[in-house]
Amino acid sequence: KQEVTQIPAALSVPEGENLVLNCSFTDSAIYNLQWFRQDPGKGLTSLLLIQSSQREQTSGRLNASLDKSSGRSTLYIAASQPGDSATYLCAVRSGTASKLTFGTGTRLQVTL
């Protein structure tokens, strides 16, 4: 059974700092891994998707890496801004039913 863990559970950084969010998964036989952002009272917005054959994906100030063999992914946010404050979730797609399993999330607060 796939299990996804994210650390830290919460993070507070001053504006302008670079930061790294971590995601680990127990079954390395995945199809892809996706990072999402969830704002309070809102749905999930997809940020980046990394296929199992890829090592990283970049979008603007965001860079996601994938090390499938060790069951880890990181989301790097450069030059953080207050607007980046949200909960970040990673999810892996795996199994015969191609199920998406979510991590527990990291709640990020970027302060002025």
Added chain:
Amino acid sequence: DTAVSQTPKYLVTQMGNDKSIKCEQNLGHDTMYWYKQDSKKFLKIMFSYNNKELIINETVPNRFSPKSPDKAHLNLHINSLELGDSAVYFCASSQVGVSGNTIYFGEGSWLTVV
């Protein structure tokens, strides 16, 4: 032009009632899902339909019954609501081979059972 839309956004109801949440996607996707997010913000899949056929049915009480009248719609009906059913329910859709099977979520339906 919302991609995945679900209604109602907020629902407060009494224990024992029956309620439905509707979901529609205009992305042309084959696969639709229902997820439940509990009070600890943990998001867990409940059901997945592909081309109107049920492909994932997690350990969910049979009081929950999904209905997919067509590819673009997946409704969730809940019978005999219980206090523990209070949560946010998210509908989502995806398409294999499109954007790497990226999944798109609706805005959520906040269900409160009193």
